[in-house]
Amino acid sequence: MLTSSVRQGSCRIPSTSRARSAQTFRAFYATIRNLRQSSALPEPDDANPSDKDFIMSILRANPSLRDTRSYLASFGPRPQPPPRPPVKPNEELLPTATPDHQSKQVIPPDIQQEPRSPVVASILNPIQRRTALVKIQSPFTDRQLESIATGIVYLEKLGLVSVIVIENDGLPKGEDGERAALVEETMRVVNALEKQGAKARPVLGAVVRLGPKPGDEEFSDQQPFIVPEAHTFPTDLVHIRSALRAGEIPVLPPFALDSFCRSVRVDANDVVAALTRGMVEAAVEDDHKGADDINGFSDEVDLTPLRLMIINKEGGVPSYARSGMPHLLVNLDAEFSYIADTFDSQWHSSHPTSLSNLSLARTCLAYMPPSSSAVMVSHRSPSSLIANLITNKPAVSSSLPHALLQGNRKLTPHTPTLMRRGLPIRVIRSMADIDKQKMKALLEQSFKRTLDERPFWGRLEKHLDYAIIAGDYAGAAIVTRESDTAPETAPITYLDKFAVLPSHQGDGTVDFLWVALHDESYGLGLPFSANPNGGKEGKGEGCDLVWRSRADNPVNKWYFERSTGHLRMGKWVLFWCDAEMRLKTTEGRRGSAGLSYLENWEHGRLVKWANVIDGIPSSWKK
Template identity: 70%
Template sequence: MLSRTTQTARRALPSSTNARSAQTFKAFYATIRSLRQSAPPPDVEEGDPADNDFIMSILRANPSLRDTRSYLADFGPRPVKPGQPKGQAVSLPLAAQKATEPEVRPPDIQKQEAATEAAPSQVIASILNPVYRRTSLVKLQGPFTDRQLESIARGMIYLEKLGLVSVIVVDNDNLVRGDVGERAAIIEETMRVVSALEKQGAKARPVLGSVVRLGPKPGDEDRGDSAPVPEAHTSASDLIPIRSALKSGEIPVVPPLALDSFYRSVRVDANDVVAALVRGMAEVAAQEKNEPSSSTLERPVLPDEDIDLTPMRLMIINKEGGVPSYARSGMPHLLVNLASEFDYIRNTFDPRWKSTHPSALGNLNLARTCLSYMPPTSSAVMVSHKSPSSLIANLITNKPAVSSSLPHALLQGNRSLDHSTPTLLRRGLDMRVIRSPTDIDKAKLKVLLEQSFRRELDEQAFWDRLDQSLDFVIVAGDYAGAAVVTTEQCPAGASPAWAPITYLDKFAVLPSHQGDGTVDFLWVALHDESYGLGLPFSANPNGGKEGKGEGRDLVWRSRADNPVNKWYFERSTGHMRLGDWVLFWCDAEKRLKTEEGRRGSQGLSYLEHWEHGRLGVWSDVVMKIPSSWKPKKN
């Protein structure tokens, strides 16, 4: 028996759709109307896993097949090419990716995710056998109690077991700069951290000499790029103590000391030391890769004999957690696009947060500086000492605790998200909104679409269609990603509440930007310009309407066998199957919010009066939109 919702949907379909339904329409209609209810979504387990159980920490990270492949690409064994000496380290090739043909397809969600997931034991076995060691910079922003240091030290050891060796810079917010005895006090704090690591079974080495120098690096005045310049710098010779500790299997622990212009060792801001180390280690690693030493040329280097100094992660561990979000009522940001959100986050920082999160903006600036010198796929994480095991999830998945592009109602009601939830920061890309077809770089958009969809674009037909119906295009960076939205006219007599149709025609990201957060950043910008428009948390500075206006329902289609549909199911309000296709939509959030507020405790119904008949019109209009691709060649 069909549910009331299914029966209503069928009655709403026009005659043309009813005729087609006998052949293709399976009368399957689904929505996520639980988002409309005031009741919270299903509970998610709270808190960290048992810190004394390393395996459980990995399992709770819930790495997908794609996450595991990405992790192994950085830390796994390098395959030996034919004729290559055994043990020589070479790059690990990424798995071949099969082409799909969805009309809307975020490309960083790969076809392989539709394959059967590997057994947990196999996934754990591959993660527990890292061969290639990488480095991270850790700012330990105390003071911490002995119990807190014990928990943090355990987290550092877990990361080391996974192949990520930490270089720790110790800080103590209670030590006032310039006080008598501050140098002795910060060294004592450094030794406490070393002792905590050793009690947990790690080998740690205090590096008490100054490894950075105050002031810009010689030649910085001639730099042609716009990367932020740290207030301190370091050279290859300065890094010898750190490299020696790493090669010996020890965790270097560094106090925030630097040499001034008179070659005196003085206490400085820990952020300056971290930024100088990130830049210096990245530059030395790049130089070594381009100019291998004579010893490397004479003999192959085994992966476990040395360590890659290129920083893969920046971790800021403190008591206050992540950066408070204006969009989440002071709860931490989940994911930050520094390229487009940095200034806006600073400008919207509530003065009341300065007492609860006094170092948030300073750490935000530190992340921006460091990530400008780290690889594009690197990330920074701000995390409370209460969540040390979340560092494992960040290392394996390189994702936030919960995707920032999920529906806002799910994020607001998720009990697993609290003030201790980490903030993940990525270098990101600028976002801009284009509203005129003449302002589109057609050559770059063509390359983006064809590389993403692996199809040949029917250019003339596509551009002619955009000339007639373009609403806007959101472009990420230099056409690294784009969301193309059109306006589709409804038949005469359609209800003005949902006509005309705002249609997501294309959603694409270059393969080279897979895994760097571009898909989430692009979807959030799409939300802010369409179905999320008009709400306070949709005011991100993406170059569009900046949250001002009325939201509109967003509609799109995808092939029924598209593995990306799982991603769409999680972000859409509802979907309806139409033979070989699935119709998705996201309801205008402001309209629902206003109606819900007017009704109070009564809440919203599963089918509002203005929604009657819209599915039939949507399906009839959307399914008539012609394909943008040339026929495949046999």
């Protein structure tokens, strides 16, 4: 059963922006009620932002209740501790009513201690402001910059303030006048933001220092990611802090100080990576010092980046599984090397920076909080940044059936690619390799029930086919081979348990786990199932996957979207996914005859599945 994980932020907006931010928060909160009716709303003109366009962009994101709670936890007003009554010197303590003292004195209320009404509290307690690092890969036309600025301004209205680093892919390094050209490009972005109603500040001086941070050399070989070729210290971020305190968006060219204290042009990826690490370290230092003043308010913005956004003309990372259409969700821990190995040679010209941006995302996310994400998006899709902020999910779920993804109108060459730090995925085929204590803890926390251990492990000893483990038992899918009493009946592939720790629900683990399950069962045998999950890597013949869920399980909506079909069986719902290779073979044989009649292999299978599943005992103590 999936539950939400709520995180609490810690910083507030400056007093000069409180009224506007609180008003925006209330508008967003009031809009949430009608989100379910917004899936077919038309795309507004991104170049002409207005309050209507802003609300339409929020509606189009269509967040779930979990998404809304997660957003409010990060950006909504945090609860204030109850005020302590002031202690006045030499004040006589007034008697209170006791069983022996029935008379009750009426004390005039202290105006300073009188509770605030919810409306007043919502105005005086503004939304929190968090930061995002944004890399803009110029050159762009004025119209394209307007579109990009619109998305960034929308994010600021929702509490996410961008720290922007400019790159100009059309300006070769070492050319005469490159510094002036980069400064000019920076000013174009600043002007575009201000035309959309934002305040922006160019930070033209170098904020990062060239070279690895002192002490990194001895640990660089031990890191699974590329250590930045630049670094910064908390004291170097004074100009960025100043801009954020003033309610301005800092915009930086890709400059760094070399060993002779000269400002030189460097790769923007090095600047972004150095800023990510430096801002995280500065935020930790702020936490140790204590950012809030005695009144509970602070002009500081939480420097810990929640998002990394890479805006370019290419869009997302092309996928081998979708004939060059973008990856939807990338598990960097498990898929990074495989994506690089399967990167088609022709994509080096159509998507020249995809792999370097993928590497940048892996480096930055290694320093950012586990709930953070990176998104690679085309300048044509600025409003998708809203959806990423509110839901922290890809535009289309990567765990949906492949046929549905192929025909989905939302999947275009400009669909963004969402990247998460992710978890390693491995397939276990022996009970001896399963850590029973960790598996028990995972199942009980996920289902909120007590496992009946002895019969459960005993049944797995006889019927286990394989188990897919995400990370250190952050999630697991247990698949068994089940059959009825008839000896001639072939066993079915049964999804016995699908569980994710509550702390990892909403961070992509569910989709990563289901994609691996697809590749090992009903998707096996197709080219797009050859993922590096430690299993069969696409080699073999797919099989039907069957499972059951209680009729009142709120997760059933998610199952309905991913299954081929379902059958209601009293308190249970039987779900199944047909082997995709067999479906493709059947479709090819039928040609234009359609799919309106049953195949021979479909007759009687529902009865067989129902009989088998009905006989599987419960795994839980009553």
